[in-house]
Amino acid sequence: ENFRDCEIPVEELFDGTYFHWLETLSKPFDQSKIKDVPFSMLANMIVYNLKTAPNFEDQSTAPFRRDVTVGIAFLEIDGVRTPYIVKPIEFFDKNEPNKNKWVITVDPFDSVKTRHGDNVIYEWGIRMWQEEMNTTPIWTDAFPYVTSNDISLRKLEDPLVKQTFDNNPDMEARLKRFFAGEVSALSQPGIVLLTGSSGSDIFR
Numbered sequence: 001e002n003f004r005d006c007e008i009p010v011e012e013l014f015d016g017t018y019f020h021w022l023e024t025l026s027k028p029f030d031q032s033k034i035k036d037v038p039f040s041m042l043a044n045m046i047v048y049n050l051k052t053a054p055n056f057e058d059q060s061t062a063p064f065r066r067d068v069t070v071g072i073a074f075l076e077i078d079g080v081r082t083p084y085i086v087k088p089i090e091f092f093d094k095n096e097p098n099k100n101k102w103v104i105t106v107d108p109f110d111s112v113k114t115r116h117g118d119n120v121i122y123e124w125g126i127r128m129w130q131e132e133m134n135t136t137p138i139w140t141d142a143f144p145y146v147t148s149n150d151i152s153l154r155k156l157e158d159p160l161v162k163q164t165f166d167n168n169p170d171m172e173a174r175l176k177r178f179f180a181g182e183v184s185a186l187s188q189p190g191i192v193l194l195t196g197s198s199g200s201d202i203f204r
Contacts, residue, residue, distance in 0.1 A: 006071060006072075007071075007072055008086055010073050010074070013104060013106075014167075014189070014192065015190075018104070019102060020189070022090070022104075025090070026090060026099075027100075029063070029065075031097060033060050034061060034063050035055075036063070037055050037056070039178075039179050041179065042137075044139055044141050045137040045138065045140070046137065046175070046178065046179055047135060047137050047203065048135045056134045056135060059134070062134075062135075063091060063092040064090060064092065065090040066129065066136055068088070069088060070126055070129075071086035073160075077159060082108060084108050084160060085106065085109065085126060085197075086104065086105075087106065087107055087136065087195055088103070088105070089102070089105060089136055091187070093183050093184055094181070095184070101186075103183070103186045104193070105136060106160060106194060107129075107194075107195050108158055129197050134203065136195050136203075137195055137196060137203060138193050138194075138195060139161075139194035139195065140175050141157075142161040142162040142164070143156075143158070144161075144194050144196070145196050158194060160192065161192055164191050164192050164193060168190065168191060174186055174191075
């Protein structure tokens with residue numbers, strides 16, 4: 001609830017500072033409750049199996065946690081500050097059950113999304129993620145979903161997440177490993193990926 005007072009410097013998203021802080025928040029999962037649902041691919045998003053949706057209506061059965069913490073970061077380009085809601089996910093790792101894996105995702109909020117006022121839209125984005133969505137989609141590239149009808153905007157890579165792909169030339173292989181169930185593939189300092197907020201049934 002105090003995320004506005006705890007801005008996360010972008011450099012700390014990439015240099016390991018934020019990632020290692022997340023690791024201090026980890027706690028054990030109840031393995032007896034976890035429901036094993038495989039991933040599906042939807043366009044450029046990794047989601048949980050759509051055929052079994054709604055998934056994890058009982059969040060205690062999920063192999064992840066999304067309610068541990070949330071933050072906000074700003075990327076400044078040419079004097080313009082673009083806000084991102086930082087949505088980290090704590091995953092249970094069946095390959096290493098005693099060490100949870102954190103994956104850092106960010107939800108960019110462009111000028112169209114924030115037209116009703118920053119605080120209102122940030123709160124909406126967080127509430128939608130934690131209360132209306134059972135799961136968190138993970139983008140496989142740096143091209144965000146754009147709310148504008150301007151086609152040209154849909155071809156623009158997100159400048160923050162683009163750093164992940166520029167600095168990690170093996171991202172395609174990592175994403176494939178993650179999709180296959182190796183959650184550790186996306187869990188390391190320097191990897192920040194896109195997500196979004198939606199009440200769509202595909203995220204349930």
